[in-house]
Amino acid sequence: MYDPLHDLSPGQSQPYPDSYWAAHSGPAPADDGALTQDCTVDVAIIGAGYTGLSAAYHLATEHGVKALVLEANQTAWGCSGRNAGFVLKSSGRKPYAQMQKQWGEAVMRGVYQEFNAGLDRVRQLISLGIDCDQQEPGYLRMAHKPSMVPTLQAQARLLQQTFGAEVELLSRSEVHQQYVADQQSFGALRFADAFGVNPLKLAWGYQQLARNAGVMIHTASPVQQWQTDGRTQVLHTPQAVVRARKVILATNGYTPKQLHPGVQSRTLPVLSQIIVTEPLSAAQLAACNLLTSQVVMDTRALKYYYRKLPDNRILFGGRGAITGRDAENPFYAERLLEVLKLSFPALHNLRYDYQWSGWICMSLDDIPHIYQADAHADVVYSMGYCGSGLSFSVQAGKRLADKVMGLTQPDLPLFQSALPKFPLAPLRRVGQWGYFHYGKLKDQWW
Ligand SMILES: Cc1cc2nc3c(=O)[nH]c(=O)nc-3n(C[C@H](O)[C@H](O)[C@H](O)COP(=O)(O)OP(=O)(O)OC[C@H]3O[C@@H](n4cnc5c(N)ncnc54)[C@H](O)[C@@H]3O)c2cc1C
Structure with a gap:
């Protein structure tokens, strides 16, 4: 599996993973195919996940700027098409109590409002006609x-x-x-205000909205080389070169090694793993009293999460392998199934039909950063949602659009500082391994 800490590219035109979402969402809507002709644009966006699509949509609808989106594989091939679909009012891993202590009440309130705005924005975009199998709130x-x-x-x-x-x-x-x-x-x-969706259909809905607003979305178009020519950004894709005045870097946990020095060593991609079981019978549902389709997550340091899907399967997720090389090892899916059975002993014979994983994007200080990657703010990014970016990515996309247009950003740590660099960056995975062991002990004993 592609490993952002080791590989120079996420590939080109790779198919979606064998996920439940890919199997249950129908055919992908049309996009603009691979970029085949050199061009010059005001704004290029790298990555067609929620962040990139939202930035493109808001640039077009609020500023009249038709950006060009470059995606290495398919729309939402990264996290956005393979997540658990929990639309929550949050991002990052920093508790509000800690924000209050570190930054004071006003800043804590400001961050809360931004996360709230993310949730509202998702709801508002869905209300424009996106069919994404929204489930009961909670x-x-x-x-x-x-x-x-x-x-x-x-x-x-x-x-x-x-x-x-x-x-x-x-x-x-x-x-x-x-x-x-x-x-x-x-x-x-x-x-009361969270809900589950089909995340891939949600992303396709955003793609449709952006294209209706005049945005071009080129899949199968990985940026393989990036040069700066004065104040012009020059992006090389396999068949064509894009010259752009501004670039939005929306590659998040899938950012390949060495794509841009401004984000190098500032994130830690961590694998999150999901299984989707076979459908539960009425007797199995009754045995667990599984009445709800609301989304569930626990309080562990190493969290598990689950929800009942519309066809009575259980989607269950938690941490996966540490490296891309080990990602397909069935051990990680089996481990999730074992934990699921601790919650529901009556399901001791249950099997899973789907399993896959994806790279969430951790930041050193546990919050996302929407900032500039170069001295002139010609390259801006939003990264580090720490596994909870479904709603905030959409708000971040709006803020990125404003930022490239030169509008002032809210006076909050999310928008006023760069992603901090990881000390001893080559040893990030060793630190992760250590944290997993600490988390296991903490969850069990403390
Ligand atoms: C298993 C799993 C479960 C999750 N569950 C939830 C959840 O329930 N709720 C929640 O809030 N969050 C969840 N998340 C996190 C959430 O999915 C992400 O925060 C969000 O999708 C990030 O969106 P994005 O657009 O920033 O990045 P992505 O969707 O990862 O998009 C980045 C894109 O950039 C492209 N790219 C990379 N390099 C290049 C290049 N050189 N050229 C062109 N394109 C490039 C990639 O192909 C990719 O498509 C989960 C994540 C995972 C992996």
Whole structure:
């Protein structure tokens, strides 16, 4: 599997992974095919995931700029077409309590508003006519051990008192009776405003909106070489060269090694793995009291997440392999199935029909950064959603569009500083391995 820390390119025209989404979304809508003629544009966007598509859409609809999108493989071939489809009001891994301590109340509120705006923006774009199999609203953050219940209580207080958020605490028996009899749940914090979608159909919907607004989306067009000629960015694809005044780098966890020095050694791509089981029978659903299609994630440092899909399968996810070379090893899918069965012992004979993985993008300081990669702000990026970018990527795309147009960005750490460099960058994977071991101990014992 493509490994961004080792490979110089994500390939060209690669098919989608064998995911449940690829098998259940129908034919891909038309795009503009490979770029075959040299051209000069105001804005080029590298990467056709949610970030790149949103930037293109907002540039066209709010600023009248028709950007050119270059995608190495297919639209949403990266994370955007292979994620779990949990549309949550969040990004990054930094808790609000920590933001409050480090940055103060006003900044914490500002970040919350940005994440909220991301969720609103997804809803608004869906309302323009995107069919993405939206499921019932609600997100259950499950306490995976009794000692996590006070943590959820503190989170509920902060969210209710500071933001007036619509959250409720549920006891273990309330969770078991009203939602799902998950044996690894000791209670939950329920957020009213999240929901599940088919992520690939969502991305295709964004593509359609952008193309309707006049954007050209060239798939099978990897940027293989990047030069700067004065203030012009020169992007080489296999069949044509693009000269652009500004470039938006929207490659996130799939950014190949050495694509641009401005983002080199500033992210850590980490594999997240998903399995989708065979459909559950009515008896199996009843045995787990699996009443809900709301999205579920636990409180572990090494999180597991799941949801019931419209055809009564369970999508279950968690961490995967460390390297791309090991990504296809069935051990990781089997491990997820074992954990699923700890939650639902009645499903001891259940098998999975689909398994795949993808590179989420971690930042050193646990927050995304929307910033410039060069001295002149001619190259800007948004990266580091830390595995939770489904809604925020769309807001980031809007901010990127504003940024290339020279508009002022909100005075928040997300927009005012570059992704910090990882110290000892060549050893990032060793650090990840160490964190996985620490996380395992923490989740079990502390
Ligand atoms: C298994 C998994 C589950 C997840 N679940 C959730 C979830 O439930 N909720 C949530 O909020 N987030 C989730 N995420 C994270 C979320 O999917 C991402 O944050 C989001 O999709 C990032 O979108 P993006 O557009 O920034 O990047 P991507 O969608 O990764 O797009 C980057 C694109 O850049 C292209 N590219 C790279 N290099 C080049 C080049 N040189 N030339 C041209 N193109 C290039 C790639 O081919 C790729 O298509 C999950 C991620 C994974 C992997």
